[in-house]
Amino acid sequence: xxxxxxxxxxxxxxxxxxxxxxPRLDRVLALTGAIFSTVYASLLLIExxxxxxxxxxxxxxxxxxxxxxxxxxxxxxxxxxxxxxYCWRSDKTTFFYAQVLILHGSVNAAFIxxxxxxxxxxxxxxxxxxxxxxxxxxxxxxxWVGLRYLFVSNVAMLFYLVxxxxxxxAHHSFExxxxxxxxxxxxxxxxxxxxxxxxxxxxxxxxxxxxxxxESPVSALMSGVVVKAGIFPLARFALLIEEIDxxxxxxxxxxxxxxxxxxxxxxxxxxxLALSTVSQLGFILAAPEVAGFYALTxxxxxxxxxxxxxxxxxxxxxxxxxxxxxxxFWIALVIASFSISGFPLLSGFGAKVLTMKNLLPWQVIGMxxxxxxxxxxxxxxxxLPHGNQQHKLFPTQPLPQEQNISTSSPLPPSSQFGFWAxxxxxxxxxxxANVVYYEAYTLENTLKPLGTIFLGxxxxxxxxxxxxxxxxxxFEQFEHLIGVMSLSLIALFWMVLA
Amino acid sequence: xxxxxxLITILIGFLGVLFKKNLIMKIISMDVMSxxxxxxxxxxxxxxxxxxxxxxxxxxxTYADPVPQAVILTAIVIGFSIQALMLVGAIKLAKDxxxxxxxxxxxxxxx
Numbered sequence: 001x002x003x004x005x006x007x008x009x010x011x012x013x014x015x016x017x018x019x020x021x022x023p024r025l026d027r028v029l030a031l032t033g034a035i036f037s038t039v040y041a042s043l044l045l046i047e048x049x050x051x052x053x054x055x056x057x058x059x060x061x062x063x064x065x066x067x068x069x070x071x072x073x074x075x076x077x078x079x080x081x082x083x084x085x086y087c088w089r090s091d092k093t094t095f096f097y098a099q100v101l102i103l104h105g106s107v108n109a110a111f112i113x114x115x116x117x118x119x120x121x122x123x124x125x126x127x128x129x130x131x132x133x134x135x136x137x138x139x140x141x142x143x144w145v146g147l148r149y150l151f152v153s154n155v156a157m158l159f160y161l162v163x164x165x166x167x168x169x170a171h172h173s174f175e176x177x178x179x180x181x182x183x184x185x186x187x188x189x190x191x192x193x194x195x196x197x198x199x200x201x202x203x204x205x206x207x208x209x210x211x212x213x214x215e216s217p218v219s220a221l222m223s224g225v226v227v228k229a230g231i232f233p234l235a236r237f238a239l240l241i242e243e244i245d246x247x248x249x250x251x252x253x254x255x256x257x258x259x260x261x262x263x264x265x266x267x268x269x270x271x272x273l274a275l276s277t278v279s280q281l282g283f284i285l286a287a288p289e290v291a292g293f294y295a296l297t298x299x300x301x302x303x304x305x306x307x308x309x310x311x312x313x314x315x316x317x318x319x320x321x322x323x324x325x326x327x328x329f330w331i332a333l334v335i336a337s338f339s340i341s342g343f344p345l346l347s348g349f350g351a352k353v354l355t356m357k358n359l360l361p362w363q364v365i366g367m368x369x370x371x372x373x374x375x376x377x378x379x380x381x382x383x384l385p386h387g388n389q390q391h392k393l394f395p396t397q398p399l400p401q402e403q404n405i406s407t408s409s410p411l412p413p414s415s416q417f418g419f420w421a422x423x424x425x426x427x428x429x430x431x432x433a434n435v436v437y438y439e440a441y442t443l444e445n446t447l448k449p450l451g452t453i454f455l456g457x458x459x460x461x462x463x464x465x466x467x468x469x470x471x472x473x474x475f476e477q478f479e480h481l482i483g484v485m486s487l488s489l490i491a492l493f494w495m496v497l498a
Numbered sequence: 499x500x501x502x503x504x505l506i507t508i509l510i511g512f513l514g515v516l517f518k519k520n521l522i523m524k525i526i527s528m529d530v531m532s533x534x535x536x537x538x539x540x541x542x543x544x545x546x547x548x549x550x551x552x553x554x555x556x557x558x559x560t561y562a563d564p565v566p567q568a569v570i571l572t573a574i575v576i577g578f579s580i581q582a583l584m585l586v587g588a589i590k591l592a593k594d595x596x597x598x599x600x601x602x603x604x605x606x607x608x609x
Binding site for chain 1: 508512515516521524528531532535538539542545565566568569572573576577579580583584587588590591594595600603604606607608609
């Protein structure tokens with residue numbers, strides 16, 4: 001298993017670079033990388049035995065492979081494979097496939113490392129690969145959005161580095177366990193870095209613009225897996241060290257509520273999905289013991305949603321209401337929306353029940369409000385009109401916003417095959433993942449989410465359907481993002497000290 | 499004392515990222531910040547001694563800690579490549595925004 005692990009770690013990077021030498025085989029090679037990860041993650045989940053690896057003697061790289069990491073790796077593999085299917089017939093160049101594969105490899109690395117420096121390297125490679133993917137269309141806007149992302153994440157990682165050396169100062173080791181007994185400023189600095197990187201609470205306000213202005217496959221990758229590279233270490237710290245646990249849970253509830261609050265007022269489909277990511281990440285952190293399963297279901301569902309919304313004729317929910325979408329898209333959209341709202345039969349239900357069971361008493365009210373809000377704003381997608389007029393799929397006149405053209409550009413019918421293959425993988429995964437926690441299907445467990453969803457829809461029809469409030473986006477400006485980082489650093493310091 | 503100066507460097511870099519209006523100046527400020535971080539690693543590794551940790555016939559006793567130095571080398575390389583990437587981005591943006599004022603760029607590029 002050790003040899004297999006090492007081969008598996010190196011494989012995406014190796015293939016990512018060889019793709020350049022064999023441009024004709026780019027898609028096949030890229031898909032092989034994703035499939036290899038799927039197989040490996042399944043092995044990890046079946047064996048259930050944690051593997052600890054210590055490479056290169058005492059101060060070397062430490063890796064920890066356990067079922068928690070297995071879930072995250074599995075998510076990563078499935079989402080990456082779905083993105084490859086989606087892009088199969090598109091005009092994406094070899095460069096794109098190589099970058100996605102390198103991103104895949106570095107996200108995998110972030111999920112398995114158990115020391116601060118390996119994590120730093122993995123996260124920085126993720127930043128670079130993500131920047132290149134965001135800036136892939138080479139338009140001014142995409143470059144600015146990418147630069148903004150790179151700035152925010154690099155400044156965050158510099159804080160993280162200072163925190164890492166403070167841990168080293170205290171323990172003469174960079175391992176995660178060193179966080180126990182580390183000075184409070186070290187914990188605060190490391191958390192500032194990871195919270196920003198993972199898009200949590202106020203430090204995560206860079207996320208909506210970045211995720212909504214990228215191309216659909218890139219948004220799917222970012223929301224599905226890339227942000228989880230920042231979340232995963234937080235969940236791991238919470239499980240390793242008792243004192244950290246309440247802080248992580250607190251940020252879980254905070255970000256769940258913040259994301260929901262913004263999302264219910266949102267009128268743009270892609271932005272709404274991005275804000276929903278901010279809130280769903282809260283569900284992952286709110287109960288770190290069961291983070292893996294929730295991350296899996298969220299990764300699949302969010303990737304599917306971004307890919308579907310990218311195919312719709314418009315991003316504006318108001319316009320979509322007067323413009324019926326093809327019924328087959330609507331069915332896919334409804335399956336995904338039901339799963340994220342926690343409807344039984346889909347694994348989003350099991351994940352939500354499991355998370356709710358593992359909450360502490362003080363979290364329950366907050367998380368229930370967040371769940372209610374989630375079903376409220378997903379009602380916006382579920383109750384969109386649909387019909388089988390094929391011509392509506394390809395808008396004849398150019399859309400008002402420049403970006404809309406690139407995100408929902410009409411693709412030739414042959415590309416439909418790739419899209420449905422991706423949907424089959426992601427939505428099929430949602431059905432199949434039910435086996436992980438089939439104990440959830442009791443009468444009491446089933447009734448509660450149904451009630452929540454019904455109440456959410458009621459609120460939607462009574463209040464939010466007519467409401468047109470536009471929340472200010474002031475806090476998403478670049479300077480404010482950096483400023484908020486310093487404020488959250490101070491706040492975290494006092495939280496750790498308390 | 500040395501530690502305080504290093505931390506001040508990091509702070510100055512951070513404030514530069516926050517308050518400088520020009521994109522290039524922001525990128526340079528970020529470099530100042532990362533230089534501060536690198537210096538901090540060096541200061542930490544030199545806490546217990548200054549000698550290069552190589553085994554010789556006459557051990558001096560006070561060796562510098564090699565681990566943080568080795569580690570920060572990776573961070574320097576990563577920082578350098580990110581810097582390069584950002585400057586390429588700035589070059590591309592400069593075609594349509596010759597002044598490179600971040601506020602202007604932001605206004606014309608957010609929906």
